[in-house]
Amino acid sequence: MKKNLGNLIKLSANELDDGYLDRTPIFQFMLLSLLIPLWAAAASLNNILITQFKTIFELNNVTSAFVNSAFYLGYFVIAIPASRVIKKTSYKLAIIIGLSLFTIGCLLFFPASHLATYGVFLIALFAIACGLSFLETSANTFSTLMGPKKASTVRLNISQIFYPIGAVVGILLGKYLVFNDGASLEVTMAKMHGAERLVYGQKMLQQTLLPYKYIVIVLLVAIIIFALTQFPSGKPHQSVNIKQQKSVGISETLRYLSHNKEFLKGIGTEFIYMGLQTSVWAYTIILAMSFSRDINERDASTFMVYTYIAFFVGKLLATALMKKFPTAKVLFLFSIVGTLSLLYVTFVPSMTAIYFTILASGLFGPGWPTIYSQTLNTISDKRYTETAGAIVVMSIIGGAVTPVIQGFIADKTGSTSLSFIVDVVSFAIVGIYALDYYRRYQTNNKETMSTENLAHNNN
Template identity: 55%
Template sequence: MKWIQYDNGYLNQTPIFQFILLSCLFPLWGAAASLNDVLITQFKSVFDLSDFASALVQSAFYGGYFLISIPASMVIKKTTYKAAILCGLIFYIVGCSLFFPASHMATYTMFLAAVFAIAIGLGFLETASNTYSTMLGPEKYSTLRLNISQTFYPIGAAAGILLGKYLIFEEGDSMAAQLAAKTAAEAHAYRLDMLMNTLEPYRVLIIVLLCVLALFAFTKYPACKPAAKTEQAKEHVPGIGETLRYLVGNLKFKKGILAEFLYVGMQVAVWSFTIRLALTMDASINERMAANFMVISYACFFAGKFIANFLLARFSTNKVLLAYSVIGALMVLYIAFVPSFTAVYMAVALSVLMGPCWATIYGETLKTVEKKYTETAGAILVMSIIGGAIVPAVQGYVSDLTGSMQFSFLVNFFCFAYVGYYFCKKNQEESHAGLTPAPKQ
């Protein structure tokens, strides 16, 4: 396909094969993220951790995203989106490989280091891919393209949970029950065996990543970089200091950052503790059985993506997301306070509402930024997923403090409430400005 790149970096049409291949990167970080939900449960029993300490898996993961996003944006600025993606794939492979020495050292901190290394690679991938997806075609379809790419994410997330379910978790009684029935020596040997199980999903990931790396390396991609029309314009390409000053002064951008921060934190917290919630609400099930609820959660998330794409194409973005947030907040209250196993089903159903939030907030917030600041703005938006490092830890702390995993889900109510408030205010601002929020094309 022959494409034409405009001066603002967008294309006259979307190169289909390149867009599909780019979208196939999204399930790769989905698999890594969902495996963390398995690791939290596995490490809690193997290392005898509190809920707060087990949530540090997510802190290491999303902390890596936070630290690498600006350096990744600088790589994109100096090279290309494709180069940053290749760097991300290489770091991802290295991070997966670190699980092998970690399993032999048998220390929690070494596993956290491996998770952090994976996140470095994913920071490159997501910083480049989210923005690249919005740029890879006509500008008016930018947010819709990102929503389509994000639709691939739950496929990888479900795959990660299935890998964890069958390659890490085992049949029989839960790990806690088995450990309670063993002597100290037997328990130690059992824990070492369980640690070795964590290697298996990462063997599979390394093979897949090597194939994707080769395929991506040999596929031609457009630059999608805004073109400077004159030498004088080239001399005024903004540096990182100027860009940050501009973004700090952009109120709409800052509001979007906070909404993204809380949304990601809520999503990660709910998924991190769904397996633990199921084990708490029904002591007769084991980890492999409880993992089924996460498989269904990602299926709901996947279905929710299509529902969201349908709604966003026909109705106001602000009103759709406001309705989602109100319904989500009410569902979280049910999870926190209804003393029955139906709370687990409600936590699973909550994933239907998570479909449009990340991509829509990302795409709409990026539109508030001048094109010459796009790469760094996209990186800072990716940095907002540090919420995934903080909110789960807060929920774990609340669980430890109150002794109730179920009640700890109340933390997510406040996140949903702010996201709803954000879209309510955004709708009011556009209405007062005489704008009618247009449906997506």
């Protein structure tokens, strides 16, 4: 394997012909896994920003949901360019570019907090998401390649265990650096008018940049460590066969993927799942505050801490179950209970509903990584893997769409609780996908066993 003098931390594994490794290099795998809490912290801070901006800029539910729209639009726009960078260079370079763009986006919060306009904050969030799109397009696919192929889905689920840790950190940063104690921001600003309200609102906007100061420091350290670490190429060797020696363009890749029905099912399901996850988390704080005006933003954000802890436990449980049962079966069972939990949230408008949103979040555990890995597994020709991974990341745009739909329903009905019907339908769709995938898994297993038995009998 080629060695680079700039890589001070070497790779302790060998690349196989198909791009996977013969064993998992622990240090490199941990580095990739630790990228996940970075983008998790950024995503969870959106839930803080939605609550803060809704009051300061006097927004309704639909317009406050544009925080997520701007954020996930960045994923959608940049994913394909990121995949082309990976294809022409390396996963490592794409990760460094992603970290750099993430840093620039965080720095934009400084002028945004001084200009005090909603649009400038949305631009900063879009810039952050551009960096995260590079990171997710590269890191998620790269994690699946960091070891033997047969354990690719389990490996990605292990990496994703770190997501709720970063999400909790993000919420805690927002809770103590952005939100104030005492009366809620809505109650406080309702008593203010004119210049007094404007000055106080600008002061509260200044607090939104505080979490991003700490994130920038971590990002700069991460850039240095990745630059000094050796990573595998993660690409099939050109000597595998003549077919793989021919490079493929974007048009040929999209043509190939558009005719892969199972891949398209995975993309659609990932779109629905991301919208589901984003919506539930975006409206949890708002739901809690809708039940009592005595609860302030800092108190309500505590429920988000519980939410991400439940998400973490759910991931641990799902990962343990996936060692004994098919991944699609685990996802299906989680989806059934999750759908029932959200039905309770929708039709029981009381404080107890908050605890069922927390339960539902725990059941999100196997969602993203399982659908992601299963969708990539439908790609038999690995020349298309980078672009396929990018398109799966593009499906994150569901996080920009579903919260707006839920916000529209909340505004029209005047009930945050009833708006959760959108999430009920979404979780049910994920369950249908998981059941379909599991049935195909069983069919393929039976066919494989029949073939092996036939060959054994012939011998």
